[in-house]
Amino acid sequence: METHKKLTIGLFGFGVVGEGLYRVLQQTPSLNATIKRVCVKHAGRDRNAPPELFTTDKDVLLNDPEINVIVEVINETGPAYEIVTTALKNGKDVVSASKKMLAENFPALLALQEETGKSLLYEASACASIPVIRNLEEYYDNDLLHSIRGIVNGSTNFILTRMFEDNLDFKSALLLAQQLGFAESDPALDVEGWDAVNKWSLLIAHAYGIIKAPGEIIRNGIQHIKLSDATVAQEKNQSIKLVAQAQKLQNGKVAAFVLPQFVKQDDHLAFVRNEYNGVVIESGFADKQFFYGKGAGSFPTASAVLSDIAALRYQYRYEYKKKYHHKPLELTDDFYLRVYVSMDNAIPLPKEQFETLEEWHSDAERKYLIGILPFLALKNGNWWKENNTSLILMPDPIVESMEVAKLKKISLELAGIS
Numbered sequence: 001m002e003t004h005k006k007l008t009i010g011l012f013g014f015g016v017v018g019e020g021l022y023r024v025l026q027q028t029p030s031l032n033a034t035i036k037r038v039c040v041k042h043a044g045r046d047r048n049a050p051p052e053l054f055t056t057d058k059d060v061l062l063n064d065p066e067i068n069v070i071v072e073v074i075n076e077t078g079p080a081y082e083i084v085t086t087a088l089k090n091g092k093d094v095v096s097a098s099k100k101m102l103a104e105n106f107p108a109l110l111a112l113q114e115e116t117g118k119s120l121l122y123e124a125s126a127c128a129s130i131p132v133i134r135n136l137e138e139y140y141d142n143d144l145l146h147s148i149r150g151i152v153n154g155s156t157n158f159i160l161t162r163m164f165e166d167n168l169d170f171k172s173a174l175l176l177a178q179q180l181g182f183a184e185s186d187p188a189l190d191v192e193g194w195d196a197v198n199k200w201s202l203l204i205a206h207a208y209g210i211i212k213a214p215g216e217i218i219r220n221g222i223q224h225i226k227l228s229d230a231t232v233a234q235e236k237n238q239s240i241k242l243v244a245q246a247q248k249l250q251n252g253k254v255a256a257f258v259l260p261q262f263v264k265q266d267d268h269l270a271f272v273r274n275e276y277n278g279v280v281i282e283s284g285f286a287d288k289q290f291f292y293g294k295g296a297g298s299f300p301t302a303s304a305v306l307s308d309i310a311a312l313r314y315q316y317r318y319e320y321k322k323k324y325h326h327k328p329l330e331l332t333d334d335f336y337l338r339v340y341v342s343m344d345n346a347i348p349l350p351k352e353q354f355e356t357l358e359e360w361h362s363d364a365e366r367k368y369l370i371g372i373l374p375f376l377a378l379k380n381g382n383w384w385k386e387n388n389t390s391l392i393l394m395p396d397p398i399v400e401s402m403e404v405a406k407l408k409k410i411s412l413e414l415a416g417i418s
């Protein structure tokens with residue numbers, strides 16, 4: 001068996017990640033991998049690499065029999081899908097960092113890997129430098145994974161850190177994230193939680209064998225978080241983070257969502273600042289493990305691409321063990337969430353949505369309440385994303401049984417809130 005295959009790479013994209021990879025490969029001669037050609041969208045730009053390397057014709061790479069690996073780190077979803085699928089069909093292994101494209105086309109890409117027998121690796125597509133996909137796939141190759149929680153978007157974490165710690169306003173913090181190369185070209189993907197949910201869709205496939213399109217997972221971003229919410233967090237000695245969470249419940253199914261969350265100071269995720277990402281994995285016997293690293297930026301992302309390229313030397317493929325070798329788990333809607341909801345004073349409280357109320361407050365501008373909601377109240381309506389409303393999960397938000405919650409119940413009627 002060939003163990004250390006020589007890799008001849010066709011690279012698509014020479015932006016933040018592509019150029020980073022080019023530099024990183026130059027500094028890693030031991031890998032026995034060379035970039036033969038780079039396909040870019042715009043010819044003639046001044047690039048810090050030999051001009052003869054570049055082409056704008058994708059077929060030059062895709063039809064070159066000497067090129068055995070296609071690395072795709074472009075921005076656009078449609079063209080990325082075409083490149084990846086053509087490369088697999090043409091018998092090439094592929095490394096991709098296009099999380100949106102991967103998440104939106106996951107079933108088709110799974111089928112194509114089966115059909116062609118070729119490898120599609122994408123470690124860089126979730127949490128950039130943190131080797132979380134390969135760990136979920138290989139190390140947690142069992143059904144003891146209790147939960148996985150993470151900060152998986154660097155830009156929003158950077159923005160929240162700068163807003164909380166430096167009192168920077170939202171727009172300036174976002175601009176800085178863009179200048180530093182963390183943000184998507186359409187920053188709404190970061191800010192509204194789409195990027196995080198794309199990554200979460202990939203991670204729950206490797207964690208639990210659950211194949212769900214990003215649009216099927218409950219999500220929100222940080223766009224509705226107000227200064228007054230940040231003040232509440234500070235009063236409680238907590239911070240606000242955009243947290244992706246998946247947890248196996250007693251019914252054997254999995255609760256999953258991507259929502260802003262209050263995080264206590266002793267939570268591992270409170271330690272994750274700026275563009276760093278962090279993932280806390282809880283398993284049956286090991287208890288908690290914390291993965292931490294840069295989740296965005298040129299070299300951190302390129303480092304994960306590099307690791308995938310290195311893995312192709314020994315013909316590594318994802319086996320999707322949780323899907324094919326275990327009984328894949330399913331998502332459930334059958335649970336409750338402890339939430340904080342704040343809104344303008346002019347808007348009536350959505351009290352009919354709540355099972356219980358634990359705390360409420362009102363001042364001249366805004367009011368908030370904390371209580372327990374059925375998850376379906378988020379799934380079946382948009383009230384929590386509209387009219388300047390801000391919904392933030394409380395720490396340890398999942399409530400499995402209303403019996404526990406009922407002990408703390410203070411009904412809206414008794415509270416006299418109308």
Ligand code: HSE
Binds near residue numbers: 125183295296
């Ligand atoms: N925009 C992404 C983020 C880049 O901020 O996390 C890395 O995937």
